[in-house]
Amino acid sequence: MVQNKLPLHPDEMAMPGTECVQARDKVEHLLDRAGIVLNGNQPWDMCVLDPRAYPRILSQGSLGLGEAYMDGWWECEQLDEFIHRALRVNLEAKIRVSWHEAWQLTRGLLANLQSKARAYMVGEHHYDLGNQLYQCMLDTRMTYTCGYWRNAADLEQAQTNKLDLVCRKIGLQPGDRVLDIGCGWGSFAEYAARTYAAEVVGITISREQAELARVRCSGLPVEIRLQDYRDLHETFDHIVSLGMFEHVGWKNYRTYMQVVHRCLRDKGLFLLHSIGANQSGLRSDAWIDRHIFPNGGLPSIAQLGKAIEPEWVMEDWHNFGADYDLTLMAWYANFERHWAELAAHYDERFYRMWRYYLLTCAGAFRARNIQLWQIVLSKGGVADGYRSLR
Template identity: 50%
Template structure:
């Protein structure tokens, strides 16, 4: 290796060392969150490519960390990501997401192809029996299944379901919520998804219940519904479609109806999804801010309740990661080692972000005209 390359590597390492030291992370240390670097090119790659370089170099086996969730918590708790800015990949995504509608109807199914159609067996081995791929509610819960049932019950309590109601589940996933509602509350449910794999399993799960699962985009919906619920779907709508989404929800909700939005949220307006997450996990996704939600719902809905339990997503993601790793021997016939590292990195990096309160989880309850006497909202 030439002396110039060695000098560049040494300089890059000093910069990375300094940044990590501010977060109490030591290279080749032995504390939770410390990392082991196997390829000296790692330092230059991270400084040049930002989050993309960090994630891809992990996938390539250039570095390891026994407790990835702690590593990301320490990074994000000190907001160290804001000190590594200006790299090409991050800048391109930022600009493109504002110029182009990345979540048009023609582009919207990409996330299904890349992520939700990875294989039902993978998700069945990772999730709870109700196949809930969204934040659980851990109040008085001691395991993932209990916490997800509490989340389902919390949603139903907030919606004040009554027999005979027509309920719309926007982004119904594998049909867990739809089947839970139909069984326990004697209501009619329409669930929509853009994933073929999810539709197949959702239909099997809801067989014999008053549930219809449709493969359709929310923009194509027709009819009227007494209750609308959307869990973990709004993150795929995109800034340019927020107004369209809320207009559609308003149009199809009955005048005395309720609409519950369950979504991950950003602390700041104008942001976007991490570029590595965008490329490998959720293409064309975007996290809304409070202001962005409010600006599109003002004049359409009355906000009856806003509930933040983002800290519970940390525990949810860590439970998923444990299930994912525990079942790897079963799943590895269908996926390679690079996929293992990618998925583990995804789950732990998100857990660290929620632990640092970098991102949030909101349940927002809307009515059209206000509920007479107000609501005593479940918690």
């Protein structure tokens, strides 16, 4: 239900012609479809503080929405629920594609945005923001992927559950040599070595991650490398990749699967843990691309199927995307709780950006707009059949 219109802000009346009134009316109409009231009093309502937000949102879509929030042009008490409600009625499809999104799509078609020469960009932009930020936000192992919340009461247990689930899904045994593609700060490597007596090689494209992972895994049979996956030419009993495939890029999915295939022994298992999209696409969200994960992209079922079809046997496909909502909300609670100590290193605009990132992603998973998949693949099929674990 649309409430009575509020009086125009003085700046709105100063805008030329009826442009501001029309932009505001369009935004109000769109939000009403999602049960969001413009300048309403529900926690998920959008409260506009600067009227320039209206045309910016309409002309730039998700990029304009996010950047207007970063600039303090609008507020929302419960951003996660705002996004959840907007995505449930597909509001993003009602706003025209911005020039940035169009250019991003064209650029992705013409060039390989995740080539070896560009592979380290996301590490420098996102993962090298400072280990203190992630230490404050994540669990004690610094596991920067979705937790598994079955029988878990808190983030710590959910992440332990996830790491153990991965080990059990690949049938990890003492002495097995495991490759962890995108090892982060070494949480899986440390857990697999300490709990299952495995030998682990972890690779990352982040210098900050590699340095801390080596410290965390000191004294364990773990090797941490600063290395691109395409440079791997050795054999492992099992291979896992937790939350790295989102940086591979659609042009490289086939190459990625070929690299894993050549590095996995014949009877080994490969576990891929990745966020997934409901529909095939060639670009990521424009705001996420510019401010959080440059050059990334979420695979669809069709894109993954095409990449694995020639050589692999699909043993298991597990979707627990709803658990990412819980994980992100736990990360956000930690971030808020530690902001006083982080504020000395990051400004207010970063705070708004990071808040927007965590909460809008939680809302997207809550709306089931994006998924979290764990996929188990084998080279020729497990002889007596694979037993799915949950």
